[in-house]
Structures are given as C-alpha cells and as structure tokens.
Amino acid sequence: MSIDSAPASASPPPPTPVSTAGGKKPTRPGDRVFLGLARGSGITLLVIMAAIAVFLTWQATKALGENEGNFLTTFEWDVNAEPPVFGIAVLAFGTVVSSIIAMVLAVPVSIGIALFISHYAPRKLATPLAYVVDLLAAVPSIVYGLWGALFLVPHLTGLYEWMDEYLGWTGIFEYNGGAARSLFTAGILLAIMILPVVTNVSREVFKQSPKMQEEAALALGATRWEVIRMSVLPFGRSGVISASMLGLGRALGETMAVATVLSPSFLIAPSLLDPGGGTFAQNIAASFKEASPAGVGREALIASGLVLFVITLLVNGLARLIIARRKEYSGANA
C-alpha cells in the first residue's frame, strides 16, 4: 500500500553517487588501466556470446535445410533417417512444463526459507541454515540425478497414487501405474535444484528492506507477519521475481538430473504423471554420443540448442527488464 512507495532515504544507499562512468574521463594512469581492463572484460563477454550465437546459427542451418519435418511442430527425432525428420515440439513442451512445475514448487518454499532466515530465525540458526542452502548449489547435478533415480523415483509412487485419487479428475494428474519417471518427477528435482538460487537472492533482498519502516510498523502495533506483509514483501517483490527468473534459467538448462530421472520419448503424455516427454538439454545429452558426424545428427541437436539459447535469452531479458524497473531496490545490484 502506501508504505510501498516510501522514499529511498531508508537504509539502502541511493544508487546515484556510485557510478560516474559516463561523465568525466579518468585522468590518473591507474584509472585508465582499470577502465581499459573493465572495458576489455565487457567486450570479451559480448564477443563470446556473439561467437556462441554465430556458431549455433551456422551449424543449425545445415540441419534445418535437410530436415523433412517441420522443425517446430514435428513429434519425432529421427536424425539418422533418410531424409532426416526431427522437430522440437515435444522438447519445448517438456522444457517449459518441467520448469513451470519447478517454479510453482520452489518459489513459495524459497520465499519461506528466505523470510525465515532474514526475519524469524535466531542468528545462531540463521547462519548455518544459510550455509546449508548455499551447499545445495554446490552439489553437482549428476548427484541430484542419481539421488532422484535411485531414491526419489521409487518413493514417489505413493504421492502419485494420492494425486491420482484426489486430483485425477483434472486429467493432468492421472496416474496409470509404473515407475514415477515423468515430467512431474523432473519438476520436483528441478525445484530442489533451483531452491538455493532463489532463496539466496530473495534473502539478500529481504535483508535490505528498510529497517525504519519495519520498526515504525512494529511501533504502531503491527505483528511480525503484518510487518512482513506490509513492508518486506512489497519491497522485495521485484527482487524475488528476478531471483525466480534466475532459477527458471537454471531449470530450463538443466541436463543430467533430468536425463537420469526421465523416461524420455517423443510423445506428449496427456498426464504429467505418465512417463514420457523430454527437454532440450536432456535430449542433447542423451542423443549426442550416437549422433554420427556423417549425418545431421549433431547439427540437429545444435539447432535444438539454439532454440534453448533463445528461450534462455528471453527469460534473462525479461528478468533484466523487471530488475531495471525498480533498479534501486534490487538485491543483485547492492
């Protein structure tokens, strides 16, 4: 509400005095060297990105030229056929759906953890808890994959049966028995994997919510929850959104974990709990080793990689836009 639009006079420093880049030219040698180094790094990054884009496009064109199917709508990936037929419909569907499941599961939990660490937990508990969340990010994705395939999948059938009983009428949560190696399982695993990113950034943002406002609210008799609802959450909203976008970027590109828990096929199953589907990254990992350099196997995978690249760019662009709208509060820039 009105508290939302509080002036920036509170604890986060106003951003203006930090950067004077556009204005005067640096005169002292140290400044000039540093400027050169910084500018060089920036340009290097752009060159690398451009090189990746050019490489992907260049390689993809060959495969797209020989493709007999419609690249966007074909439900098949038969690159060794004569002529090759492949399309990304199933992969795009699987990538987006598993990422959305991951977001729906992970973001509320992340916000909860972030709020707990920043506002509820005693300091003694908050610090180790923050470590533990950070540690989740340090676990290699193949380890998540192994854990998922060997522990999570066999233990999910109970949950699936429960969902079938109470949510089966929706059609998308119908369970027909069998191993729980579906897009939904992949989504659960992805949710765990993006948890640290989203939690970490959200926590940073929440910690920077103006102390004065919180204390003022408390002084007016607000409960802890009311303080969070009226001061912390509105202040952190854009930060949480950009954190989620970072997490989404990771979920979209995750390879090994998805490849180990999914039962891939080039069909879109009507139910999220049915085995089947696939994601861009998973398909690249699974098909690369047998993609013979003679045909267009590798180029076709690269073409699918190009689509993933574009999707990821769009997501990151969106995140940037949201951050830019409320630059002064963004935890990422603090």
Added chain:
Amino acid sequence: MKLQRTNRLRALAAGALAVSGALVLTACGSDDNSGSGDDGSSKAASNIKCEGKGNLLASGSSAQKNAMDVWVKNYQAACPDTQINYKPTGSGAGIQEFLQGKTAFAGSDSALEPEEVTQSKKVCKSGQGIDLPLVGGPIAVTYNVSGVDNLVLDADTLAKIFDSKITKWDDAAIKKLNPDANLPSTKIQAFHRSDDSGTTDNFTKYLNKAAPNSWKYEPAKKWAAEGGQSADGSSGIATNVKQNDGAIGYAELSYATGNNIPTVKLDTGADAPVEATTANASKAIAEAKVVGKGNDLAMDLNYTTKAAGAYPMVLVTYEVACDKGNDKATLAATKSFLKYAASADGQKALADIDYAPMPDEIITKVRQTIDSLA
C-alpha cells in the same frame, strides 16, 4: 554482501571436500571389479606375439567395450611397447573416424553399409574396409515379477509385450507359455533404450525376423515402437528393471548377471526353452552364414533357429579394418593385436565376462583374414 561472500567460500570449500571425499571412496570401491580379468592375463601372456610399436588408436561400439578392455589389458601386459587406446564412442562414430583415417581399426555392431565400403576405398587406397566378427554376445531379456522366477517367453509374445499389445502379466499368451507359474495381474512395464543403441538394433532385428507378424517396425538403433518406458544405457535398463515390480527390459547379458536380475528363457520351438548363456549364444552364432564378399566376413544371423540349446537373440560385433592399404605405421601392431583377440586365449577370455566366443569355423576364417591383412 561481505558476509555473503564468506558464506559462498565456505560452502564451496565444504562442497569440494564432499566431492573429493566421494571420489576417494569410489576409487576404493571400483578396485574389486577388475579382478575377473586377472586370471586370464597370466595364462594368456605367453601366447601373444608382439609385433610393431607405438600408438594404436581405435574407436567404436560400446557393446564390445568390456571385451576390448580385457584384450587390451592382456595384450599390453605382454607387449609394453604398444599403446592401445580404444574409445567406446559408438559404432557410427567409430566407422566415421576409421573412414577419415584417424584410427587403425573400428569396432562396430553392424557390418559396413555398401556406401561405407565405397568410402573406405579412399582410406584403404589399394583395398577396401572389411568386417571381422570377433565378439558375440547374448542379449538377455531381464524381468522383475514378484513370485515368478522361471519365465519362458517366445518371440511373438516378446514382440507383443514390447509393442504394448500385451499389458498384464497374467495375459493368456504368457499363461500358455508358463502353465505352472503363478502370474500376477501386475501391469507390464516394458523398458527400452532411450539412446540410439546397437543392442536395440540387434534386439529389434531378432523380433523382426523371429516374429514378423507381431513386430512391424524396421530394425533400427533407435527404438521405433510407441509406449513403454525408456532408460539411458544398458545400466539404466538394468537399474529400472530391478527397481520396478512388473518390469521387463533387454540388455547385454553381463548387465543381468552383474545386477542379479533373472533372464527370460526363450521358447524357440526346440524341445526345451533356451536360457541366455554365452555357450547357448555361441551355438546360435554357429548357424550364421558369412555373407560378406572376398575377405569381408559380415554375417547373417539365423534368428529363427530351432536347434536344441541355441539362443538366437544374439549380437555379433565386428572390427573394421582395411584388407589392403592399412597405414604402414600401425599395420604390424594392428595385426598382432587382432591376432591375439582372435586366438584361442583371446576368445576364451570373453566367456568369463559374459560375451560369446565366436564358433570355430568362423574364427578360423577370421584368423586367416587377419594374417592376410596388408
């Protein structure tokens, strides 16, 4: 932000510790596995004739990787002057690298295609690429059905199961083949390979030949039928079959024995159902005909054999080399290594790791051909 940075450092350090710890532990764990090859090496070492020196590069089929590992280990123990490096990159990539002249020989699950033979004339200059069958193996159909431990199936039923036409374990067709078994009404979960695979290729070749009415798909490395579940690699199939009640899948025999999963006995029309063993597979391979021309020993397997104790669901993998025009720098070493692989010792080492030695008649031809390589 400052606090944050130390957090990350500490997290990283702890993570690194965990990972290196895990590495140390797994390093210890994997030691035992190589034990089976040891007894072979001491016996075999004496009969290996070392010729040539230097680096021998080869790549291809992953189905024969374990066989290659044993051969390379034994060969290298006897001939330290030669370094053999076999990369299991898959048959397609292996042949491709061979045709580009990057490797001395290639391993492949399927014989050279006619256009590949034409291409090989560039690398082989005065000759052409030929197939040398050196490794055979039974493809085991593994299953996990509670209360059933002696399952018999025939090609037709297998085809229907993997084509999702039979969906329950107590289906009449399965009951007919297993009158004494106590079959549950569990749903069948048929697992196939999600990656392109030589095992899939050979498995579907068998279904296509032995059950032409029930299996309409063309044999291919890529799984063609719809439905069922999929997993990556033979190990993925084995893990999933072991994990799920009602599951059935196919993999090279070693994955079944290694994971203690029961295998299906095949009703081939012979007097008794045939078990998936290396000896039975060798019997079926003995019925195969050589269809390659000249020095080429490409084979046509008899998938419909009814001979007693012959297990027809087999795959044969080849080494691909030039009959003439091999690279002079590696020719001597290549011949010497392949000679060992085709020798009695080399073939005997296979049976210990669940591959099938090639039958006498064929391996004799292979030895002659290897001697004639130039």
